[in-house]
Amino acid sequence: MRFGKLELVAVLLCAVVMMPPEVSATRWTVGTNQGWTTNVNYTVWAKDKHFYNGDWLFFVYDRNQMNVLEVNATNYESCNSDNPLHNWTTGAGRDVVPLNVTRKYYFISGKGFCYGGMKVAINVENLPPPPSASPINTSSDSPTSSSYRGHIVVPVVFAIAAVWDCFLRLYW
Numbered sequence: 001m002r003f004g005k006l007e008l009v010a011v012l013l014c015a016v017v018m019m020p021p022e023v024s025a026t027r028w029t030v031g032t033n034q035g036w037t038t039n040v041n042y043t044v045w046a047k048d049k050h051f052y053n054g055d056w057l058f059f060v061y062d063r064n065q066m067n068v069l070e071v072n073a074t075n076y077e078s079c080n081s082d083n084p085l086h087n088w089t090t091g092a093g094r095d096v097v098p099l100n101v102t103r104k105y106y107f108i109s110g111k112g113f114c115y116g117g118m119k120v121a122i123n124v125e126n127l128p129p130p131p132s133a134s135p136i137n138t139s140s141d142s143p144t145s146s147s148y149r150g151h152i153v154v155p156v157v158f159a160i161a162a163v164w165d166c167f168l169r170l171y172w
Helices: 005-018 042-047 073-078 145-171
Strands: 027-029 055-060 069-071 094-099 104-108 119-125
Touching: 042 119, 055 104, 073 104, 094 104
Parallel strands: 027 055
Antiparallel strands: 055 094, 069 104, 104 119
């Protein structure tokens, strides 16, 4: 039994359509188009954003002048870069920071740039739970959800089988 290209495409299309959607993390470019630089108000940039556990921060900056340091709240307020919690600078000017713990993160640029506004505080939270479904009415005079299941699943199965049969008859 040999499958042609069209059959293979049909099978792959069915597999993709039946795949459940996945929740993906967001990669936030700090400062958006301006990147990690001076004269940007990062408090305003972060204000309306929701950062969730599993997201990433992407810092783009001039690697010859700036850096990305994670500090505590006190050092963030005073722009003290002497004892960072973590130096995320890789030397490429394109640094990625995983936000994998639900907490407040504080980032500054050392070398005096923090005083020019190169600092951002990010509050990372857990994803909100999905909306809950309304309760099923189980009164005796109303149909149950299982009686509707057959009305949806059976026609879908027959429709897929009919399409498959058409492909086989046309190209086999």
